[in-house]
Amino acid sequence: MALPFPAAHPASATDTALSIGLSAVIVAVTGDDPKVLAVRHGGHEQLPSGPLERDHRTLEQGLRNWVERQTHQVLGHVEQLYTFGDRDRRETDGEHAARALSVAYLALVREARPAGDADAAWESWYRYFPWEDWREGRPAVLDAIEPGLRAWAATAPNAGVGSMRAERLSLAFGFGQSRDEERVLERYELLYEAGLVPEGLRERGVELAPGRALLPGVEMAGDHRRMLALAIARLRAKIKYRPVVFELMPPTFTLGQLQRTVEALSGVNLHKQNFRRLIEQQRLVEETGEATSETGxxxxxxxxxxxxxxxxxxAPGVRLPGAGGRR
Incomplete structure (x- = not known):
């Protein structure tokens, strides 16, 4: 969603008028922390965004222009994630109304100090999705999530819907069984439907009841947290079959640094020896003949x-070996 930045409007407000917004999920990893570049505007956090304008030759050029204008971040490779265009998505300024399409992109960079026209900052993506970080074991926030989701499933209007909800919970969260780290978007959508995140209540026009607490995790404007969830899911899947993780690494690095980056993205700890054996077997890296003592x-x-x-x-990716400690 392009708002709250200025939107370009068509000449007339009809059901076929379209407003096209461009949003960028810009990811970097610093140390053990996967980060996303977020913009603060009007008390809300969102992704760098803006509308497609007449002088933008392509969607991607428009996206790059908005990102550079708002953050001074020059993007390298970007890939399109998804186009959000549900029929009830609208943008209006009181005079014009348009069906709103939002095209989301993913970009991988190395962290740099943001600048530009907007108040931008690098934020941990686990700040928005604390239930996705399993590196220290099962996140404590799941103790609050599970009862709320089970209550939502139990209050379905009929048994068939309730059974379907329970099945979705089992597949997405793996309560009591194995969990798939790639189902980030499915988990967010369930929390959204159950009214456990503020975006779900906001879209329905429901105000938070006094004394009712929502889950930890910072909300974002529009459906930007949904875009971020999709980007995390895409990246967690892609590191297994494409060497995209190396776009986040410096020119030279240690195997320990590489493992911590993969763990940061996937949200799970990996067995040290299994990880190194896999990297060596796939011949993904080569030695430089140099060493560093900065790791201690x-x-x-x-x-x-x-x-x-x-x-x-x-498909030269970093297929994840079994999770476990580093020792």
Whole structure:
């Protein structure tokens, strides 16, 4: 959603008029923290966004222009995530009304100090989705999530709907069974439908009842938290079959730094020896002949991404070995 930044309006307000917004999920990893570039405007947090304008040659050019204007962040590779265009999505300024389409993009960068016309800052994506970080075990916030979701499933209008809701809960959250780290969007959608996140209540025009607490996790303007959820899910899946994680790494790094980055993105800890064995077997990196002592203890070997792997096989990703401790 382009708002609350200025929107471009068509000449007449009809049911076929369209307002096209462009939004960027810009991801970086610093240390152990996966971050997203967020913009604060009018008391809300959102993704860098703006409307498609007449002088934008393409959607992607328009997106890059808005990001550079608002944050001074120059994007490298970007990929389109999804176009949000439900029939009831509207933008209006009192005179014009238009069906609103929002095109979301994903960009991977290395963190730099943001500037520009907007109040932008790098924020941990677990600030918006605290239930997605399992690196220290089962997140405590799930103790609040599970009863609320089960109550929602139990109050379905008929048994069939209730059974379907319970099945969706089991698939998305894995209560009592294995959990799929890629189902980020499904988990957010369930919390949205159950009215456990403020965006779900806001869209229905429902005010928060006095004394009722919502879940931890910072809300975002429009459906920007939904876009972020989709980006996290896409990235968690893609690191397994494409070497996209190396776009977030410096030119040289240690295997420990690489493991911490993969863990930060996936939200789970990985077994150290299994991870290193997998990286070596897939020949994803090559040694530089140098070492660093910045990690503490014994000097650690520096490696770099081996780009020849892109020509050697079609899916050179970092397939996640079994979760576990680093030792």
């Amino acid at each position: 203890g014994r000097p650690a070997r520096l490696v770099r991404f081996r780009r020849e792997v892109l020509l050697e096989r079609p």
